[in-house]
Amino acid sequence: MEECSELVRTLVEDRSPQSPKSNCAGNENERELLAQLRAGDEDAFGLVVQRYGGRMLATARRFLNNECDAQDAVQEAFASAFRALNKFNGDAMLSTWLHRIVVNASLVQLRSRRRRSEQRIEPLLPRFDHDGEWVDDPATRADATETILERRDSREMVRRCIERLPDKYRCVLLLRDIEELDTEETARSLATTANTVKVRLHRARQALKTLIERDSAVLSDISNRAQSSDRNCATSV
Structure with a gap:
């Protein structure tokens, strides 16, 4: 079973290694973007949706296995994130923070549809x-x-x-x-x-x-x- 776990993580995750230089540049870009978001820059909001929306939707699809529910989860995740911008201290990457929020939003969607008949394993x-x-x-x-x-x-x-x-x-x-x-x-x-x-x-x-x-x-x-x-x-x- 542990072998299966490692196999799943290896195949499902699509992580590509990044050099320290590219990570530093990414951190600088995220700090600048975060400052623009907090200033209410509408273009910055659009850029966040464009940059991270696809990955967030892919994450929601894994949990929900339903396109409409996944889209709803992403929309709620963005809304929650924008409302909580002042609480985000920048300790984690913006992409990581958004990922956690969309996972939580997906779990909320799952709980809301528990009334549906449960498939047997x-x-x-x-x-x-x-x-x-x-x-x-x-x-x-x-x-x-x-x-x-x-x-x-x-x-x-x-x-x-x-x-x-x-x-x-x-x-x-x-x-x-x-x-x-x-x-x-x-x-x-x-x-x-x-x-x-x-x-x-x-x-x-x-x-x-x-x-x-x-x-x-x-x-x-x-x-x-x-x-x-x-x-x-x-x-x-």
Whole structure:
């Protein structure tokens, strides 16, 4: 399960290393932008939305898995951020501050829609037969991580698998494995207990690992059939 956690973080996050020089320039730009925001510069507000809106929407989509809800969360996040500008002391980067706000806004959206029927996670968990043996192909499980890392479209596949998790499990997985909150912080964010977080995280990792392995097996089978078809065509010619 820990291996699955590292795999998720590696594939879902799209972090590119920055040089110290570029970081310093970015900090200077953010300080200048923050000063303009506090002065009520409308162009600065527009620049913030243009610069950070896309990444904030991508974050909201991970949590909410619904375009309208994600857009609402981003709008609320910007509104909350602009209202709280005087409370932001600049200790963190502006982008980091906005990211935290949109995560919180997404959690609020999730809580507001809990009245909807909750999807069960059991169909997504590993399957066993009456003798306690794995139903899925053991060879597929053993090679899954290496295969996934080698695929060019791995990140998108993992994201699709995460989207298939029920809300409460997907949310815990994202907070712990992507946002890197500890168990207590996650529990506070979700207004639940630390033990509940641990149980949901374990089940979410189990389900995600199983989904990734099943999708990898399907993609591998499709690829093998395509190669076989190509060889048959070449032989016929």
